[in-house]
Amino acid sequence: MHEDIEQLSKALGQEFPNLKAAFERTIKHIDLAREQLEHDERIKALDTLSVAVFGSIARQEMTEGSDFDYLILTHEIVDDPQHIKDCRAAVEDVRTKLNFKPPGTTGTFGRVASAADIIDRIGLEEDTDRTLTRRILLLEESVALHNLPKHAKLVERLIDRYLLDYQSRPKTGVPRFLLNDVVRYWRTITVDYQAKKWDELDETWGLRYLKLLVSRKLTFAGTVVSLLIPAITQQVASNDLLVKQFAMPPLARLAQILPFVQGEANVMEGLKQIFVIADGFVGRLDDGKFRSHVKQVMSLKQSEESPVFQEVKTNADTLQSALETVFFDSKCLGALSRKYLSF
Numbered sequence: 541m542h543e544d545i546e547q548l549s550k551a552l553g554q555e556f557p558n559l560k561a562a563f564e565r566t567i568k569h570i571d572l573a574r575e576q577l578e579h580d581e582r583i584k585a586l587d588t589l590s591v592a593v594f595g596s597i598a599r600q601e602m603t604e605g606s607d608f609d610y611l612i613l614t615h616e617i618v619d620d621p622q623h624i625k626d627c628r629a630a631v632e633d634v635r636t637k638l639n640f641k642p643p644g645t646t647g648t649f650g651r652v653a654s655a656a657d658i659i660d661r662i663g664l665e666e667d668t669d670r671t672l673t674r675r676i677l678l679l680e681e682s683v684a685l686h687n688l689p690k691h692a693k694l695v696e697r698l699i700d701r702y703l704l705d706y707q708s709r710p711k712t713g714v715p716r717f718l719l720n721d722v723v724r725y726w727r728t729i730t731v732d733y734q735a736k737k738w739d740e741l742d743e744t745w746g747l748r749y750l751k752l753l754v755s756r757k758l759t760f761a762g763t764v765v766s767l768l769i770p771a772i773t774q775q776v777a778s779n780d781l782l783v784k785q786f787a788m789p790p791l792a793r794l795a796q797i798l799p800f801v802q803g804e805a806n807v808m809e810g811l812k813q814i815f816v817i818a819d820g821f822v823g824r825l826d827d828g829k830f831r832s833h834v835k836q837v838m839s840l841k842q843s844e845e846s847p848v849f850q851e852v853k854t855n856a857d858t859l860q861s862a863l864e865t866v867f868f869d870s871k872c873l874g875a876l877s878r879k880y881l882s883f
Contacts (some may be wrong), residue, residue: 541556541559541560541563541599541600542563542791542792542795543792544788544790544792544793544796544798545559545791545792545793545795545815547798548798548811549815551798551802552808552811552812552815554812554816556815556816556818556819557638557819557823558678558792558819558820558822558823558826558854559815559819559822561826562596562600562601562602562603562822562826563600563601563757565601565602565603565738566596566597566601566602566771567600569597569602569638569640570593570597570683570685571577571636573634573638573685573706574685574686575635576634576637577591577630577634577685577686577816577840578632578686579692579787580630580633582626582629582630582685583608583627583630583631584836585624586626586627587687587690588614588615588616588617588618588619588622588623588685589612589615589618589623589624589686589687589690590612590613590614590655590684590686590688590690590691590694591610591611591612591613591615591631591684591685591686591687592610592611592613592617592678592683592685593608593609593610593682593683594609594610594611594649594677594682595607595609595681595686596755596825597758598681598682598788598789599681599789599791600651600684600789601754601755601789601825603822603825603826603829604826604828605609605641605825605826605831606640606641606863607640607641607642607644607649608635608638608640608641608642608643609642609643609644609648609649609650609687610635610649610650610654611649611650611651611674611692612624612627612628612631612650612652612653613652613653613654613655613658613691613694614652614653614654614655615655615690615693615694618663619786624652627686628652628748631685631686634685639789643823645851647670648670648673648674650669653674655690655694655875657671657674658671658674658678658694658698659694659697659698660701660722661675662675662701662702666851667782669728669732672721672725672728673725673728673729675676675698675883676721676722676725677719677873678694678695678698678699678788679695679699679763679786680722680759680763680790680866681759681789681790681841682695689820692783695783695786695845696779696783699718699779699782699786700779702713702715702718702721703717703718703777703778703779703782705717706777710776710777710778711776711777712770712771712775712776712777713770713771713774713777713820714767714768714770714771714777714778714821714876714880715767715770715782716768716880718870719764719767719880720807722760722763722764722767723764723881724807725844726760729752729756732750733748733749736748738768742856745838745839746834746835746836746838746842746843746846746849747831747834747835748767749843750821750849750852750853752832752854753856753859753860754817754818754852754855754856754859755821756789756852757856757859757860757863758794758814758818758859760791761790761794761863761867762789762790762791762792762793762794763790763791763793763868764877764881765794765796765797765873766782766785766786766788766793767785768873768876768877768880769781769785769796772797772800772872772873772876790819791815792813795811795812795815795820797811797870797872797873798811800871800872801870801871801872804869804870804871806865806869807866807869807870809865809874810862810863810866810869811860811866813858813860813861813862814859814862814863814866815824817858817859817862818859819855820855821852821855824852824855830848833846833849834846834848834849834852837849865879
């Protein structure tokens with residue numbers, strides 16, 4: 541596991557076996573994917589393209605049922621369109637060989653995207669749900685599988701775009717422009733969840749609902765911590781600082797507040813509840829029978845008849861309360877959360 545989660549585990553006297561197993565599985569599969577792409581003659585010389593993977597793999601929480609949500613990113617004009625087809629074929633071969641599930645059917649992943657568009661289209665009409673999703677997830681949970689230097693440069697330039705207004709006068713504290721966009725994305729996915737339910741487009745309602753209440757909420761919480769850290773530590777919200785923050789998995793970003801809350805018993809208990817629930821949920825997702833069962837839950841009424849579903853939903857309610865304790869009752873986060881997450 542990430543060192544910040546390891547330190548939290550020791551401080552709490554609480555092991556997180558599912559998170560540890562998921563971490564080890566994730567690193568193994570990322571290494572295998574990178575190795576295969578590195579030696580693939582169709583792709584290894586394509587310097588204008590990079591490949592990034594998102595979701596539970598990027599969060600270091602991979603389970604046996606994880607999707608392989610990837611993007612092929614173009615960093616310059618591609619000389620030969622055949623290169624794009626070759627790259628997609630190479631990535632699909634990796635997906636098949638490593639037995640990953642294909643990307644979802646929404647079209648957000650498993651496609652080619654322009655790095656320039658990701659940086660340029662922030663706000664206004666051209667910033668669609670798809671561009672917003674790709675941009676925020678590039679920061680929150682992305683890992684490069686091919687052309688790592690190009691991916692790293694894209695992340696740096698994207699952060700520069702958010703910090704552009706602070707170049708003449710460096711921003712000490714919270715980078716509000718970026719935080720607002722992260723909050724906007726969190727609110728967007730909750731609204732889109734309801735829209736899919738309304739249109740009856742979501743055939744896996746139960747699983748997506750629980751992921752929204754646990755995995756996605758934790759990703760948002762961890763990212764918020766990363767954006768409040770400059771204020772907590774009285775540092776400039778620099779590119780270097782934020783690059784390091786986004787290189788951490790979301791749960792590690794949340795765990796890093798340990799040194800600032802160790803004297804607050806209620807907050808430490810809240811952190812313990814958060815990570816115990818996160819660990820348990822990863823374990824649940826690694827259980828094929830559980831995934832199959834909750835995918836068949838198609839409505840709130842059906843969920844009330846499922847003890848397994850209700851158990852996880854109860855844990856999600858506990859998670860909500862624990863997050864409120866950590867963010868609003870702790871000395872390091874309380875005032876900042878009220879200021880930046882309310883109005």
